[in-house]
Amino acid sequence: MIAIPGFARIFVVLAALAASAGPALAAGPKAYVGNFKDSTVSVIDTGSEKVVATLPVAAGPDGILIAPDGRSVFVSGSGAAAVSEIDTATDRVTRGIDVGKGPQGLAMTADGKWLLVAVNGDDRVAFVDTSAHGVSATVPVPKPHTIAIRPDGKQAYVASQEPGHFALVVIDMATRAVVTQIPLDKPPRDLEFDHDGKTLYLTLAGVSAVQVLDAATNQWGAPVPTGVSPHIAQHFAGMASGVVVVQGPGEVMLFDPAARTAVRSIPVGKQPHWLDLSADGRKLWVSNEGSNDVSVVDLAGGPTHTVAVGNAPRKVAVQRTAQPAHAAGSAHVTIRNFAFEPAQITVKAGQTVTWRNDDGAPHGVAFKDGTTGIDLLLPGKTFAQTFDKPGVHDYVCSVHAYMTARVTVIAP
Ligand SMILES: [Cu+2]
Numbered sequence: 443m444i445a446i447p448g449f450a451r452i453f454v455v456l457a458a459l460a461a462s463a464g465p466a467l468a469a470g471p472k473a474y475v476g477n478f479k480d481s482t483v484s485v486i487d488t489g490s491e492k493v494v495a496t497l498p499v500a501a502g503p504d505g506i507l508i509a510p511d512g513r514s515v516f517v518s519g520s521g522a523a524a525v526s527e528i529d530t531a532t533d534r535v536t537r538g539i540d541v542g543k544g545p546q547g548l549a550m551t552a553d554g555k556w557l558l559v560a561v562n563g564d565d566r567v568a569f570v571d572t573s574a575h576g577v578s579a580t581v582p583v584p585k586p587h588t589i590a591i592r593p594d595g596k597q598a599y600v601a602s603q604e605p606g607h608f609a610l611v612v613i614d615m616a617t618r619a620v621v622t623q624i625p626l627d628k629p630p631r632d633l634e635f636d637h638d639g640k641t642l643y644l645t646l647a648g649v650s651a652v653q654v655l656d657a658a659t660n661q662w663g664a665p666v667p668t669g670v671s672p673h674i675a676q677h678f679a680g681m682a683s684g685v686v687v688v689q690g691p692g693e694v695m696l697f698d699p700a701a702r703t704a705v706r707s708i709p710v711g712k713q714p715h716w717l718d719l720s721a722d723g724r725k726l727w728v729s730n731e732g733s734n735d736v737s738v739v740d741l742a743g744g745p746t747h748t749v750a751v752g753n754a755p756r757k758v759a760v761q762r763t764a765q766p767a768h769a770a771g772s773a774h775v776t777i778r779n780f781a782f783e784p785a786q787i788t789v790k791a792g793q794t795v796t797w798r799n800d801d802g803a804p805h806g807v808a809f810k811d812g813t814t815g816i817d818l819l820l821p822g823k824t825f826a827q828t829f830d831k832p833g834v835h836d837y838v839c840s841v842h843a844y845m846t847a848r849v850t851v852i853a854p
Pocket residue numbers: 780804805806839840841842845
């Protein structure tokens with residue numbers, strides 16, 4: 443054994459503590475926030491609402507996405523030619539993936555296999571094979587900005603900001619051919635499919651409304667009026683309302699997806715840019731580019747908390763689970779207050795999900811794809827289902843159709 447002098451031994455212990463301090467502190471799922479002007483990502487423990495790490499990434503982080511298994515975070519460096527990959531176990535950048543000049547929006551298939559990157563500077567969409575860590579195909583699209591993949595995985599819609607030819611460019615995911623283009627009269631900003639893939643929500647520069655596209659017919663429906671400068675609009679599984687960040691007034695607006703009218707608005711910070719739903723479905727995490735912070739909005743009406751981050755935070759993404767479900771071998775969903783919790787859960791093929799009804803009322807689990815569920819789950823009872831193959835399974839309560847949720851199964 444090598445003798446270590448007393449003071450040096452303390453040093454060794456402190457160094458070991460420092461090395462483990464960041465990720466070890468995070469008890470709950472983590473939120474990742476890209477600070478555009480600092481070229482860093484702030485990592486926040488959503489349980490304590492404290493920043494647990496700040497790490498350098500490729501210049502100008504302008505797209506952020508967490509893989510379905512919760513283990514990797516991808517950040518596009520719009521001022522660089524790379525996407526940074528962060529390992530969520532260590533909260534360190536493990537790799538830079540060369541994708542081409544000025545990558546902006548990111549999207550990922552539900553199985554986590556393909557990462558699509560809007561390579562704005564090179565006028566193409568790059569298909570990154572996440573297991574090979576490199577670009578394996580590209581599709582020419584002029585000035586691509588943001589991308590949304592339909593939940594069935596068959597098509598990707600790309601917002602093209604080519605001056606004079608603004609459009610949604612639709613790509614077939616299997617053939618990687620452009621199948622159609624939907625012309626727009628204003629520059630597109632963000633686009634998102636709602637949780638069941640039936641509706642695409644789109645925002646346009648200079649238009650105070652969310653555009654609503656029927657994804658089956660590519661026909662426009664009545665828009666949702668908002669305040670000035672709406673940005674990301676989404677309808678998450680498990681929520682009755684849709685949500686949209688409105689930059690002008692600095693608010694999050696909840697809207698009725700059927701009536702296309704505002705339900706209520708919640709003030710957040712200055713120039714809010716992006717949002718994501720917490721893993722338990724109870725809070726919205728909103729990044730405020732103009733006030734260098736993140737607002738944590740309690741959907742039940744409790745006070746909004748503010749967490750300071752770096753300069754010009756643009757994108758925010760929240761892990762769906764605290765740890766990948768494979769660690770425990772099984773996963774649990776609680777039914778409480780007429781909602782599934784978590785509303786979105788990711789497991790590995792071969793794993794079992796158990797539902798427990800903690801409400802006073804009977805509920806049920808009804809899968810849209812015919813997977814065996816249970817019509818009536820009485821209070822205090824449980825139901826278990828094993829998922830053998832990778833895929834996405836949307837389900838509703840068989841008693842209350844507005845209770846929506848999803849099980850994502852990834853390769854073991
Ligand atoms: Cu129910």
